[in-house]
Amino acid sequence: xxxxxxxxxxxxxxxxxxxxxxxxxxxxxxxxxxxxxxxxxxxxxxxxxxxxxxxxxxxxxxxxxxxxxxxxxxxxxxxxxxxxxxxxxxxxx
Numbered sequence: 359x360x361x362x363x364x365x366x367x368x369x370x371x372x373x374x375x376x377x378x379x380x381x382x383x384x385x386x387x388x389x390x391x392x393x394x395x396x397x398x399x400x401x402x403x404x405x406x407x408x409x410x411x412x413x414x415x416x417x418x419x420x421x422x423x424x425x426x427x428x429x430x431x432x433x434x435x436x437x438x439x440x441x442x443x444x445x446x447x448x449x450x451x
Contacts, residue, residue, distance in 0.1 A: 363388045372440035376414045379423070382437045384412050386430040400429035 365388045370377035387397050394412065398405040403425065410416040418426075420434075427434035 369441055375438055378440050379418060379437050380412045380414055383426060386432060397429060401425040
């Protein structure tokens with residue numbers, strides 16, 4: 359049985375780009391109903407890489423940022439913009 363998909367519980371630190379990216383990746387992934395494995399498949403990346411990015415353990419190349427954005431159907435720059443309020447958690451982007 360797969361784990362329940364849950365969005366991020368808190369806003370990321372607006373000065374931490376890795377935390378911001380992890381926040382948006384998880385939020386968009388959960389909105390699509392995708393597991394980390396599915397996102398990895400869509401991006402042609404390893405699931406452990408997606409997990410490590412979401413846990414802030416890896417820096418991401420621009421090429422991989424573009425892969426994530428394309429798979430999630432969002433502009434690449436939007437994955438690096440700090441969410442302004444908790445409302446961003448529930449708002450569609």
